[in-house]
Amino acid sequence: MSSTTNDPIxxxxxxxxxxxxxxxxxxxxxLYEPGPILVKDIHFPSEDPIVxxxxxxxxxxxxxxxxxxxxxxxxxxxxxLHQQFPTHAAHLSPSTLALTALxxxxxTAAAFLTTTHLSxxxxxxxxxxHLLTPPTPTTSTxxxxxxxxxxxxxxxxxxxxxxxxxxxxxxxxxxxxxxRGSITFLGQLVQLATVYDNLGARPYLVHGATRDDVxxxxxxxxxxxxFAATIRREVGAKxxxxxxxxxxxxxxxxxxxxxxxxxxxxxx
Numbered sequence: 001m002s003s004t005t006n007d008p009i010x011x012x013x014x015x016x017x018x019x020x021x022x023x024x025x026x027x028x029x030x031l032y033e034p035g036p037i038l039v040k041d042i043h044f045p046s047e048d049p050i051v052x053x054x055x056x057x058x059x060x061x062x063x064x065x066x067x068x069x070x071x072x073x074x075x076x077x078x079x080x081l082h083q084q085f086p087t088h089a090a091h092l093s094p095s096t097l098a099l100t101a102l103x104x105x106x107x108t109a110a111a112f113l114t115t116t117h118l119s120x121x122x123x124x125x126x127x128x129x130h131l132l133t134p135p136t137p138t139t140s141t142x143x144x145x146x147x148x149x150x151x152x153x154x155x156x157x158x159x160x161x162x163x164x165x166x167x168x169x170x171x172x173x174x175x176x177x178x179x180r181g182s183i184t185f186l187g188q189l190v191q192l193a194t195v196y197d198n199l200g201a202r203p204y205l206v207h208g209a210t211r212d213d214v215x216x217x218x219x220x221x222x223x224x225x226x227f228a229a230t231i232r233r234e235v236g237a238k239x240x241x242x243x244x245x246x247x248x249x250x251x252x253x254x255x256x257x258x259x260x261x262x263x264x265x266x267x268x
Contacts, residue, residue, distance in 0.1 A: 010091035012166035013186025020179040021192060021202065029204035034083045036209035039217045042078050048095045050132065051102070053148040057131065058102045061109040065226040068218040069197060074101035075214045077193035079206055088185055093163065100167045100190050103128040104174050108230050119242040120234055125171035132164035175242060198227060200263025215267040222268065228255040 009015060018024055025031060045051050058067055077097055082089045107113065107124025116123045131145050170187040174194055183191070195201040231243050232255050247254025 007091070008162035010088070011093050012096045012163050013088070013092050013170070013184050013189065014162070014166055015088070015185040016182040017185050017188050019176070019181050019183045019188070021188070022179070024188070025202075029202065031084050034079070034205065034207045034210070036207045037079050037083070038210065038213045039075060042075055043094065044074065045094045045098050048098075050148050051095050051098045054099050054102045054131065057145075057148070058106065061106060061111060063226070065221045065223045066105050066108060066230075068221065069223055069227070070102050070105060071218045072197050072214050073104065073190065073193045074098055075210075075218075076196050076206055077101060077189050079210050080192055080196075081189055084205070085185075085189075088189075092186070092189075096163050096166055096186065097189070099128070099132065099163070100170045100186060101193070103131070103167065104171050104190060104194065107171075108234070113230070113234055114237045117238060119238070120230075121172055121175055121242055125168045128171055129164055129168040132160070132167055134160045134164075175246060177246065197223075197264070198258050198261065200261045203263045211263075211267075215264070220264060220267050224259045224261050224264065228258045231255040231258065 046055065058070060062070065074097065078094070081092060081097070103124065105120070105124065106127055107118075107120030107122070112123055112127065113120055118126075127145055131148050133147055166184065166186055169184055170190050173183055173187045174190050176183070176187075177191065177195070192202065192205065196203075196205060231247070232252075234241055235243055243254055247257070
């Protein structure tokens with residue numbers, strides 16, 4: 001998709017922002033009161049061939065509940081982007097955001113979750129990086145997913161690398177919740193969208209009409225129980241994983257919080 005800027009930092013969300021959302025929202029529920037924005041009002045960049053291929057990859061590897069969660073994350077993030085961060089919205093590539101949303105939970109796929117020692121975010125980020133890095137004549141595809149694109153011209157390759165690495169960084173850190181240090185703007189945006197969908201965090205950040213519409217178009221299908229079961233399955237197989245940081249030993253605190261998401265309880 002065409003970009004509104006030639007600056008890869010702004011285009012792919014590399015701008016450093018506080019990790020602590022309270023520092024961004026200054027202790028308020030939002031910076032600007034959100035208004036209703038519906039799925040039909042938000043453009044999903046499916047005309048971008050890399051996005052289209054990533055979407056197909058996600059559909060093929062993820063269960064329907066996780067795929068729908070990934071799509072909801074794109075729409076929550078886009079609504080938050082345009083209504084809370086208009087300066088960033090003028091520059092951030094919708095394709096980069098879509099790729100991050102589509103692939104942020106790819107590490108939970110059955111093909112990956114228990115076939116690696118890595119935490120699902122880290123393996124998913126590496127998988128996404130392999131998928132999105134421009135192929136070269138020496139690229140090996142024997143142990144990595146086949147890159148989704150064709151070899152670009154040198155100048156385009158630099159832009160594609162900035163995008164692929166931005167997606168990778170955001171996926172690695174999408175469960176890196178905390179209050180110290182910084183994160184990329186893309187990473188913060190995806191964090192805000194994922195914790196909104198999974199935990200009901202910052203409930204006033206998205207308008208109720210938007211919440212109703214996005215959940216209607218991309219039904220949850222028991223997402224809370226589905227994701228909680230995934231957390232427990234990963235922690236049971238790999239008790240060292242990053243999810244334990246959020247929920248303590250066994251990941252139960254995190255899994256219970258996902259199942260107890262009251263904001264989304266009205267949407268089965």
